[in-house]
Amino acid sequence: MKMTGSLNILTLMVVVVSLLSLAAGNSTVVVTHENFQGLINTNELVLLSFYTDWCRFSKILEPIFEEAAAKIHQKFPENGRVILGKVNCDKEEMLADQFDIIKYPTLKIIRNGLISNQEYRGQRSVEAFVQFVENEMADPIKEFHSIEELKNVEVGDGTVIGYYISKDHVEYDTYRRVASLMRNECRFLVGFGDLTKDLRPPVKNALIFRGDPPVPNPKISYSEYLGNMTSFTNLTSWIDKKCIALVREVTFDNAEELSEEGLPFVLLFYNKNDLGPIQEFKKAIHSQLENETRVNFLTAEGKLFKHPLYHMGKSLEDLPVIAIDSFMHMYVFPRFEDIHQPGILQKFIDDLFNGALHFNYHLALEAHEKSESTIDPSQFPPVAHESKFKELRPSKHRYTLVNRTRDEL
Numbered sequence: 210m211k212m213t214g215s216l217n218i219l220t221l222m223v224v225v226v227s228l229l230s231l232a233a234g235n236s237t238v239v240v241t242h243e244n245f246q247g248l249i250n251t252n253e254l255v256l257l258s259f260y261t262d263w264c265r266f267s268k269i270l271e272p273i274f275e276e277a278a279a280k281i282h283q284k285f286p287e288n289g290r291v292i293l294g295k296v297n298c299d300k301e302e303m304l305a306d307q308f309d310i311i312k313y314p315t316l317k318i319i320r321n322g323l324i325s326n327q328e329y330r331g332q333r334s335v336e337a338f339v340q341f342v343e344n345e346m347a348d349p350i351k352e353f354h355s356i357e358e359l360k361n362v363e364v365g366d367g368t369v370i371g372y373y374i375s376k377d378h379v380e381y382d383t384y385r386r387v388a389s390l391m392r393n394e395c396r397f398l399v400g401f402g403d404l405t406k407d408l409r410p411p412v413k414n415a416l417i418f419r420g421d422p423p424v425p426n427p428k429i430s431y432s433e434y435l436g437n438m439t440s441f442t443n444l445t446s447w448i449d450k451k452c453i454a455l456v457r458e459v460t461f462d463n464a465e466e467l468s469e470e471g472l473p474f475v476l477l478f479y480n481k482n483d484l485g486p487i488q489e490f491k492k493a494i495h496s497q498l499e500n501e502t503r504v505n506f507l508t509a510e511g512k513l514f515k516h517p518l519y520h521m522g523k524s525l526e527d528l529p530v531i532a533i534d535s536f537m538h539m540y541v542f543p544r545f546e547d548i549h550q551p552g553i554l555q556k557f558i559d560d561l562f563n564g565a566l567h568f569n570y571h572l573a574l575e576a577h578e579k580s581e582s583t584i585d586p587s588q589f590p591p592v593a594h595e596s597k598f599k600e601l602r603p604s605k606h607r608y609t610l611v612n613r614t615r616d617e618l
């Protein structure tokens with residue numbers, strides 16, 4: 210009872226704070242370490258701008274964010290749905306630390322009180338913010354109405370499919386909340402009632418994960434959730450394991466986010482007219498390197514990323530090409546075919562971490578500078594080049610970057 214009472218007071222305070230700032234002509238909420246917890250606990254979605262007064266990108270963003278907040282408030286006027294808030298990082302160091310802020314402005318997303326490392330990285334325009342929030346507020350689960358519809362659905366990297374007795378089942382509510390949290394990691398489908406009665410045990414619900422079909426291990430591509438159907442944490446951790454793929458596709462849209470994970474990239478450059486090497490690469494990673502957590506395994510469409518390819522002296526004719534980008538250097542894996550031989554790609558990655566790749570790079574460079582024709586450059590493979598993917602990290606043309614030391618390779 211006491212808990213409920215204090216929660217109500219908290220809600221009331223939040224409402225008063227929101228109303229006060231609205232009355233003052235600001236649609237955003239000023240977020241401090243004092244009201245933070247209350248705000249995230251009482252709203253489905255919170256979009257927070259971490260800014261400083263001296264950052265010019267923050268200054269440019271401010272009126273846009275304000276106008277977006279006003280528009281969003283009109284579209285979602287109900288209490289407890291969505292708010293846009295701002296955190297002055299010079300005053301709120303604790304919050305800035307908690308969110309690991311290393312650039313201004315950083316736009317963080319909090320859903321149902323849970324802090325994820327997800328960021329808004331889209332265009333900074335009123336329309337784009339409104340569009341983003343509308344997408345985030347939409348139901349993440351797509352309902353299918355016939356088995357035919359389910360069969361024809363494109364699986365992509367992974368889909369969770371629910372077969373539920375009815376929409377108002379308490380277990381469906383858990384699925385809905387988890388899907389809402391994981392909406393950007395996976396695709397979610399559901400069917401109800403008689404339609405699904407042959408696909409689940411009688412009077413029981415079922416949840417299935419269907420992965421990328423060409424993944425060789427059928428356990429990865431098709432599995433049933435056997436855990437507690439009403440446990441938010443158990444279901445979240447299952448979906449997290451299933452949906453976050455070991456090998457992901459890098460594009461210009463997600464490169465910034467991937468590079469901020471801070472791990473070197475192991476990249477397969479492929480030709481989009483020949484997707485075979487992608488499956489070979491995935492198969493090799495799944496069978497030999499599934500426990501390798503020091504790098505990010507990525508596939509990159511060669512034409513889209515021809516700039517780093519050319520930079521390594523490769524062209525589209527040379528595809529498939531495997532390379533490591535450590536954000537200092539790029540190292541070419543000598544022969545694609547060797548990925549089928551257990552241990553070779555692992556050694557290449559080990560050589561990045563024990564410094565051998567870097568050492569060879571300097572040897573080759575020295576040999577080149579001295580023009581010692583007696584040294585055969587093929588003695589010093591693999592050849593290294595300056596990193597190109599570091600250019601895709603958060604740009605100083607978009608953010609004020611603050612320094613944080615990170616071990617460099």
Ligand SMILES: *[C@@H]1O[C@H](CO)[C@@H](O)[C@H](O)[C@H]1NC(C)=O
Binds near residue numbers: 233234235
């Ligand atoms: C809106 O908020 C800013 C602080 O971010 C404040 O400086 C400004 O005075 C507020 N505007 C109004 C009309 O209250």
Ligand SMILES: *[C@@H]1O[C@H](CO)[C@@H](O)[C@H](O)[C@H]1NC(C)=O
Binds near residue numbers: 437438439440441
């Ligand atoms: C399932 O999880 C819910 C919520 O965490 C919990 O209340 C319930 O006791 C769990 N059931 C079993 C059988 O563990």
Ligand SMILES: *[C@@H]1O[C@H](CO)[C@@H](O)[C@H](O)[C@H]1NC(C)=O
Binds near residue numbers: 436
């Ligand atoms: C489910 O969650 C409980 C409590 O959080 C945990 O002890 C248990 O190991 C989890 N079960 C599975 C299968 O993850």
Ligand SMILES: *[C@@H]1O[C@H](CO)[C@@H](O)[C@H](O)[C@H]1NC(C)=O
Binds near residue numbers: 495496497499500
């Ligand atoms: C990864 O680790 C698990 C658990 O330690 C082990 O069973 C599995 O064989 C390992 N996979 C590879 C490819 O080494």
Ligand SMILES: *[C@@H]1O[C@H](CO)[C@@H](O)[C@H](O)[C@H]1NC(C)=O
Binds near residue numbers: 610611612
């Ligand atoms: C970050 O570090 C670089 C090099 O170490 C330095 O030149 C730059 O001034 C630093 N920037 C800030 C904001 O401290």
